[in-house]
Every structure is written in structure tokens, then in C-alpha cells.
Amino acid sequence: MVTMVKDSQTRISRVRSGGGQVVDDGEKPKVIKRNTLRASMIHKMPDGRHSDGNGLLLVVRASSRLWTCRFTDPLTGKRREISLGAFPEVSLTDARLKRDAVRVQIKAGQRPTPRIEKADASRSLRLWTERTHKAISRRLRHGGPNWPRLVELHLFPSLGDADLTKLSPRNLVEAMGPIWHSKPSSATEIMSRLRIILKHAAAEHSEVRADVVDRAVILLGHQGHKVQHYTALPHTEAPAAYQALGGRSIGALAARLLILTASRSRPIRLAKFSDFDLEQKVWSVPAADMKSGRAFRVALSDEAVEVVQTAMLITRSRTWVFSAREDRPIENSTIWTAISRAGIDCTAHGFRATFRSWCADTSVAYDVAEASLDHVVGTAVSRTYQRSDLLDLRRVVMDDWTAYLLAAPAPA
Template identity: 35%
Template sequence: MPSSLHKLSAVGLKSLPSGKHEDGGGLRFVRRKDGTTAWVFRFTIHGRRREMGLGPYPDVSLKAAREIATEFRQQARRGIDPIAKREAEKREAIRNLHMLQDIAQDCFEARKAELKGDGTAGRWFSPLEIHILPKLGRMPIAEVDQISVRDTLAPIWHEKAETARKAANRLNLVLKHAAALGLNVDLQAVDKARALLGKQRHEAKNIPALPWQDVPTFYASLGQGVTELALRLLILTGVRSAPVRYATPDQIDLDARIWTIPAELVKSRKGATGDFRVPLTDKAVKVVEEALRHGGGVLFPGQRGKPISDMTMSKLMRDRGMAARPHGFRSSLRTWAEETGQPYEVAETALGHVVGNSVERAYQRSDLIEKRRVLMAAWADHVTGNGEAEVVSIIGVRG
């Protein structure tokens, strides 16, 4: 053993007085005047003298301190700064300890601006919250692999295929978000889990819709409560439930009989941008006027003046023993339009669908509002029992 190393002894450490005591090779034992102790390693790197703490005694024994000092001394000889290396390892460890639930929430916050109503409906986050986070939420995101994802999705992979697909897609976005934050993640974990789970057996089903011939009977059964008024407007306009729930008085021009739905509440339509105008029939105007009697910031307020929940209208129909759901009225309207000979372009535009290819859309920039006004008036007559299912000619009406 070189005389320049291992100058101290384990027995003698306890009786050393206050001061700095060299063990050799840069390792130093320090006893402060208050009685506390510490190990310090001193080294030279790139011509610069540095020192670093190795921990207190007796938490770090003489033997352990020597082993650590030997490792750091070898690093310094190879031109590696032990302090910089240790700090880098700490940062890496901290990054890898980020839990999935925290990154998922951060990802959700970052995406809110592109979601309807800043994601308050919960549709974006709920697949994660219900099916992923209860099992994997407290797992460091660096440990999320295809096996953990497979085991989490397996119970719903075939039985709730669409839900499982959404949950997998959301998790994939969270992993990409983590990678953008500089965290160590497996970006292929979800795809590899899909390969392990295999092809889904479940076939997607269309949302149940009420036959268009039965819509008048259902409409006539609705009262004047907030939820029933919301359903009335949804049926008469053919829009999705979110725009109805988040409808506000300032979106509606009763004089022009136009409801302008903000772009953020319009479901993404490839090739379409901006707000969406909806013509209001006489019947729809009466529903709006009745809704305005409730006052408040939204037409259809729920608890504490906030918009009614995403499930409120569905619950009303479910409580009546109906299989059909609110979204299905769009199908009822579209089928009625087909059966009664309404022009394809007008019917599709009424539902907010994009018609034609990019070249056709470049020349056809009208939203066919006046033609849609005629179509929706005929639909309203059918819904309210004021008209038959006759073909309504709207040829020649300018859009």
C-alpha cells in the first residue's frame, strides 16, 4: 500500500480533533467545531483545483469513502470532471422520476387551446384518466414500456375497442410530449403494445339514431326545461351537442336569424376553417327566445350557471328507455334529406361537412346559407308536424 494513501484508520476517526485530516489521494476527513463530520474529495481537472463532498461520517464509512474517492480519482485522470458527471446523473435521475400522471396533465394543459372549450368537456383527458392513469399514473414515465401498456389496455382492447384506441392514442401523445420535454421515454411503447395485443375483434358501431319518421313524435314530447330546450335546438339545427351546450346569446343574431358557432366549437373539418353559420328557422328562433328567459352567460345553463354537461341530453333519452342518442339526430336529418330528394351539397353543408375537393372548394366559397335556410325550414316543418315529407325545391335559391 503506498504510504501516500490510507493514512487514517476506522478506529482512530472517532477520536480525531476538529480540523482537516488527510487520508491521501485527495480524500480528506473534516471534523467541524460543532462536532459534525464530512468526507471531502479534492482533485485537479484541466488545471483547475476542485473539491466535492462525499457525505457525512458515519453515514459514509472510511471504506466507502475510499472506494468513492478511487472511482472519482480515476475519472479525473481520464479527463472527466466527477462533479459535472455527478450533477448530470442527478439531472437524468430527476427527469426519469417524472410520473406519467404529471406529464399527462402537462400535455393536456399544452393542448387545451386546440380543444373545444379548452377541453372542459373532458373528452380528451377522460380516456387517460379512466383507463390509463389508475394503473400507470404513478409510474416514472421512463419505465412505461410495451408490457405495461399492453397489460393496461388488455381488459378493454376487444370489449371497448374505440375507447381503447382513444386511450392508446392519448398515451402516445403524452409520451411524445415527454420526449419534447427532454425526458427519457420509449416513443415506440404504444405501437409495440398494439402489436402484442393484436388486431381488435370489436367492430365500431354507429351511434343509434331515431328514424326520421319518429322524430316529430319525440319532439312533441319535449317540454320547456333547459335540457329539453337544448334538445329542441339540436334537432332543429342539426348541429352537434357541444355547440348547443356552449351556445351564448352573443353568438345569435335574431334579426338576421343566424347562429354563428365559433371555430373552436366546430369539429375539425379537413379543408375548412373559421366559424360556422347556422340558419335559424322560425321554430328555432322560438326555442332560442324561450332559452333566453333563463338568463345567464349560456343559453342552456346547468349547475352554477355553467353549460349543461356532456351527458345531460343523453341521460334524458336513456331515462325514457330510448336506444337513440342526441348525436343520432344528425343522421335522422341526413336520411330525411336523402329520402325527400334534397340536394346533396346543401344537405352535407347543413351538417357542417366539407363538400368537394380542394380545387372545387377554391371556386365554391359560399356556405349556401340561403339554400340551407329553405332546407332547414322544411326539416322544421317535418319535425314539428307542420309539413309532410315532400320534396322541397330549392333550385334557384342563391347561396
């Protein structure tokens, strides 16, 4: 029997007698699909991520099939994904049971993690990540405070307390599988850092095998990742691009100095009044602001000096040459926005490639061109003897580069 019920908003519903289930005729109930996969289908699945519902995913890459579970971390509110094991070692039924166990932990306000054999403090990944970071921090830029970050983010949830003497390639495959193809650059960097950590741990615990990383990489398979370089302009288009930045805004001035000096954006953003000797037309960049970690002198053309002088007049800081707020340097986005608004299809870093291509086409000496970009040239032995920074030769190059940028007529 079906009884018609009229609610306060004159919406008609049907109530089935006995069960008391209300079926709203005005709005269809949302159907949550669960258990959509079949065991017989798994071997035939194409590459991709296939949902079984309620957070359970089957990640297929060639012959690899890995179960993962997506969930919202109850401690941070962020979306996370953990490995539940590889098929066929973990069957569809087992994967669903593990998923349900994860959901129970989440409802209890706990962060779910796969079960692993925990180690005492002297053999855990967590401890050796910290020890390794301390050991190598002096050779990292500014101590590399973020060096452990990727390992902490992607390995600690499942392997942070793992016994490194019993770490297996399969453990790493399960931990890295979710990001091996979707985030290839990060995944490769994590494996590189893990090799270093395991080598340090092996120095104290001979049972630790550093080759476990290489074996895991073989099992994970080829990433199929193609390196994408920064977008750069052909140098023949550089003059028009530079002259399109003719405005006097802080962002436009910073972008112009970046192009004139072929510098990275960080030294430009953090340039201080005290770094410039405008009479000698030299910009001395502190080691802390350079990617190489070495102090670097930049030869300034007359046009570059004029840009710096203009910026010094309109900056809102007594410290920073390029500042849009009092006593704060500009952000990377300020330079990028100025370039974008000028209609230039090139990244800030891409202008370094534009400059280097111009050097090659105008027969600038290789050593001088590379030195202009603060690139290391030659072997360690040759650099021991050749200690000149080639400033005078680089000044000629920068003057010619500036003349090239100013030669074309400004766009109408």
C-alpha cells in the same frame, strides 16, 4: 370434548376444548376462498377473468394469460387493478407472492406499484407526457386540459417513472392488459396518445423507440370491439317524435331546437341571448361551443325562431337561453330526459343522423347537407378556394326539414 355455551341472546354455541374456537350454530361463518387455482389448470382456462382469491386474478384472452391484482387504493378509497406479469414468465407461486406483497403495502397505507427501472427526470413518461401536452395544446380544443388524463390514470401507476429509453412491449402489455378488452375505446386512445408522447421524447433521446407501441398492440391481440353508433330514428318517425315534444318546459324546448337545427347538444345548452339575431333568423354559435373549434352560423326556420322566443321568455337567466337555474345553463341530462319522457327511442346526437338520412332521401346536395352539420367537405386545397358557408342554401334545407317535421298530424 364439546361444551355448550349460552350467550346473552340465548344463541347456542359450541366451544371445542383446548382450541377455544367458537362455532356459531345460529349463523355460519363466512368462508373466504383463497388459492383456488392450480398450476395444471392455467393452460386449459377459457377466456375470462379467473379468481385465485384475495384479489389475485388470471385474465385469459386467447393464448394470453396475465396476472392482475384488484385492491382498494388506500389513498383514494377507489377500486384499482394492477398487472403482476404474464404467465408463464410469472408462475402461479410468484403471482401469489406478488399479491401478498401488494397486500403488505396496502396495510402500510402505501399505493402498490410493480417494480420498474426508474429513469432520471429527463427520460420519464411522467415528464414527457407533460411536455407533449404543452407542445400540442394549441391544436387541441380549448387546450385539451384533459388530454393527459387517460395516460395518467392507466399508465402512471406502473410506468409513470419508467425510463422511456428502456420501455419494452412487455411493459405495455402488462400495464394495458387489464383494460385492453374490457375498455377497448379507452385502451386504443391511450396507445394513440402514447405514440405521440414517444415521438416527442425520441426527438431529444434517439434511444426512444416509438414502434414499441405497435409491437405491444400485436402482443395484446385483437380487441374484438364493434363500434356502436348513437341510437337514431328513421326519418319517417321524426315528425311524430318532434310533435311529442310539444311541451313548454325548458328541456322540451331545447330538444325541439336541437331537432330543428340538427345541432349537437353543447351549442344548444350554451346558447346565449347575444348569439341570436331573430330578425335575420340567424344563430351565430361561437367557436368555443363548436366541436370543430370554428364559429358557425345556423339558419333558423320560423318554427325555430318561435321556440327560441318562447325559451327566452321562461328561462331563469339573463344570459343563457336554456336555463333551469339562475345564471346556469341546462345539463345534457335535461335534454335527454325530455326526449325520454316523450317516449322517443333516440339519443340527442342520433337526431343528427336522422336529419342526414332525410337529406339523402330527399336529394339534398351533398355539400349542403354536410355543411348543415358543420362537417368538413373536400380537401384542404379545395377549402382554400371555397370559403362560403352556404348559409342561403342551408336555409332552404332547414325550412324544408321543419315543414317535414310539422306535416304529420300530431299523435292522439
